[in-house]
Amino acid sequence: MGKASNKILSSSKVDLLRDVSVVVGGKNSASIVDLLLGKNNVNEFIIAKKLGLTINQTRNILYKLSDEGLVSFIRKKDKKKGWYTYFWTFNEERAFLLLKKTLFNEITQLENQLKSREEKRYYICKQCNIEVTEETALLHDFVCPECGEVYELQDNNKSIKEINSSINRVKLKLKEVEDELEITGSKNEKRIKKESAKAAKDKKAAKVKLSAKPNVAVKKVKKQPKIKKQKKHTKKTSKKSKAIKKK
Ligand SMILES: [Zn+2]
Incomplete structure (x- = not known):
């Protein structure tokens, strides 16, 4: 192409x-x-x-x-x-995600159709222009119940070609959606980074204000190791309780 x-x-x-x-x-x-x-x-x-x-x-x-x-x-x-x-x-991102899901389903459906065209036989009454599965044709002894004409074996090649081109078309659309999602995703990422950088800056500013009151702030910093120990302790116990649960 x-x-x-x-x-x-x-x-x-x-x-x-x-x-x-x-x-x-x-x-x-x-x-x-x-x-x-x-x-x-x-x-x-x-x-x-x-x-x-x-x-x-x-x-x-x-x-x-x-x-x-x-x-x-x-x-x-x-x-x-x-x-x-x-x-x-x-919400662009949500819209693209929904579209992506829809297109995925469409492709799956088309691939199923393709598979059955490749593996199964279909029959057609050229008089009525009605297509039936092999099971149905067999059920009617290969004679159309509408007009009495004998069924002919359908040439699946045309359908296979059509389905394949539909699959290509949907896949192309899917690619476009994925590209758009990447753009929206990186935009959001940038926004989040910017926001968290600003939040960190604000925090720092707040800390500087705190440390303006000398002794209190220094003491607080020294206390930190103790908190860490406590955290470790709770982790261990939670692991233990998990182990017990498993038993
Ligand atoms: Zn017929």
């Missing part, structure tokens, strides 16, 4: 996310993806307005997506009116 065919088959990231969302939440979900991508905490009233739907219709779709983890929400209470407004965020 050349580059040209890849170009035709490959879909954009947004297309992939739309596809999986439509499967989960119905056709209006595609527009919701467009509205939420790249943003955080989008007001549901804005979503409803832009989609031309009522707030209940909008929420119903969002709840479906939320059941699969594709969107998450925070809610805020309107102090005057006393009701809650939901703010929605799209």
Whole structure:
């Protein structure tokens, strides 16, 4: 296969996310993806307005997506009116993970079909254009019960070719999803690293503040070895109790 065919088959990231969302939440979900991508905490009233739907219709779709983890929400209470407004965020990673799972299942199904095409015989009534398994053909003495025509052995090669190209198409899509997951994954990793670096910095700053009160802080540091010993001790006992449980 050349580059040209890849170009035709490959879909954009947004297309992939739309596809999986439509499967989960119905056709209006595609527009919701467009509205939420790249943003955080989008007001549901804005979503409803832009989609031309009522707030209940909008929420119903969002709840479906939320059941699969594709969107998450925070809610805020309107102090005057006393009701809650939901703010929605799209979870790309979860969407890609779900899509990956779906594509895996699709490939498994296709491979099963391929196997049975390669191993089993099928018969066809060319008059009615109805295909049956060998068992069914045998059951009817190889005569079509609809029209009385004799069944002919089906040529599986065409199906095998079609199934193989479907498998290739789905595998290509799967590869795209895995690439996207890698990108999202490393983005998240970077974010987590950044956050933990900031947390460590904050901790350090807090410690510096503590050590400004001289004696107390020094004493605390000296106490540390004792805590370690205690930890070791509890580990041993837990190992013992595990051993006892095994017996
Ligand atoms: Zn027939």
